[in-house]
Amino acid sequence: MSLSLKNSDDLLEAVTNYWDNRASSYSCANQEELNNKKRIIWQNLLLSHAPEEKKLKVLDIGTGPGFFAIIMAQAGHSVTAVDATKAMLKQAKNNAKHYEVNIDFVESDVHTLPFDECSFDLIITRNVTWNLKKPHEAYLEWYRLLTKGGRLINFDANWYLHLFDDVFKEGFEQDRRNTINLGIPDHYANTDTVAMKKIAEVLPLSRKLRPQWDVVKLLDIGFSQCLVDTTISEKIWDDEEKVNYRSTPMFMIIAEK
Numbered sequence: 547m548s549l550s551l552k553n554s555d556d557l558l559e560a561v562t563n564y565w566d567n568r569a570s571s572y573s574c575a576n577q578e579e580l581n582n583k584k585r586i587i588w589q590n591l592l593l594s595h596a597p598e599e600k601k602l603k604v605l606d607i608g609t610g611p612g613f614f615a616i617i618m619a620q621a622g623h624s625v626t627a628v629d630a631t632k633a634m635l636k637q638a639k640n641n642a643k644h645y646e647v648n649i650d651f652v653e654s655d656v657h658t659l660p661f662d663e664c665s666f667d668l669i670i671t672r673n674v675t676w677n678l679k680k681p682h683e684a685y686l687e688w689y690r691l692l693t694k695g696g697r698l699i700n701f702d703a704n705w706y707l708h709l710f711d712d713v714f715k716e717g718f719e720q721d722r723r724n725t726i727n728l729g730i731p732d733h734y735a736n737t738d739t740v741a742m743k744k745i746a747e748v749l750p751l752s753r754k755l756r757p758q759w760d761v762v763k764l765l766d767i768g769f770s771q772c773l774v775d776t777t778i779s780e781k782i783w784d785d786e787e788k789v790n791y792r793s794t795p796m797f798m799i800i801a802e803k
Contacts, residue, residue: 579613580645587782589617595699595773595800596668605666605691607656608674612638612649618670619647626650626666628659657684664693672701675760676751682763689767692803698769700799701778702756703791706746710753717793724789733790757797769801 579585592614596602602623606615609627611634619625619642627649629635635651642649654660657680669688678684688698708718725732746752751759761772779788779796 580616580641584782584784585617588614589621591778591782592618592670592699593621595697597695597697599667602667603665603693605661605669607669607671607688608677609638609651610634612641612651614670614672615649615651616642616645616647619649620645623668626652626661628652628654628656630655657687659687659691661691663690664696666691667693667696669696669698671699673703673705675700675702676705676756677749678751679749681751682767685760685763685767689769689803694803696803698764698799698801698803700760700801701796702760702799703779703794703796704754704756705794706743706749706752707755708793709743709747714793721790721793724792728789730786730789733787757799760799764799764801769803771802773800774798 579588602618604615604618604623604625606612606618606625606627609615609629610631612627615625615627615638625647627638628651629638630653632653635653638649639651642651652660656674657678669692675681675684692698704714708714722732722734724730757774757776761774764772775798776795778798779791782796783791
């Protein structure tokens with residue numbers, strides 16, 4: 547894959563093409579989560595931090611194969627799910643049909659969404675913001691879409707900081723050694739690491755220490771408060787994930803408008 551990411555359109559296309567190619571395998575991983583205890587763990591976690599209303603209007607941003615959208619629809623909420631990737635949305639629609647839930651799927655660039663302001667009580671997203679060409683603008687847009695008192699719940703990690711930080715690099719390399727020593731599948735072995743590395747090198751958040759960056763931006767945008775949990779992966783990940791990503795723990799940000 548040859549990349550000449552001279553402008554934001556090139557970057558968006560590169561990211562979209564990458565996830566198009568990952569759609570099928572990513573959907574298989576999501577289906578495993580839907581069929582084991584992780585479904586309940588994730589559902590309980592999201593509901594525990596959602597606004598206290600009987601039926602929420604939920605927006606799942608960067609839905610991928612639809613995991614978050616499906617578990618929130620199963621909990622009885624009205625769910626809209628967006629993604630910029632056609633192949634991901636195809637997988638998500640098939641998964642929603644399989645689990646017999648109604649979800650409004652929308653293809654859209656998540657920086658500029660086709661919804662009125664104050665349309666949603668809850669916005670949820672997982673492993674999306676690190677992919678964004680203009681994350682600050684995306685946060686502004688998501689703030690616009692939330693009702694007063696609505697919440698954004700964002701799960702992410704410093705996925706490619708190891709390209710720019712020696713401490714993170716050593717941790718990443720140790721994770722790879724640990725998978726070998728423990729006989730555990732290396733989750734990076736089945737991905738196009740060359741393509742993703744080239745993309746990550748020009749993504750703005752690859753160089754930022756997070757969630758510190760996010761909290762500053764969210765409060766500056768106008769969110770009234772932010773709650774951060776940097777140990778959330780200990781509650782969510784299985785043992786295999788913990789070995790693969792020990793140097794890059796997931797964080798959770800809850801921002802209220």
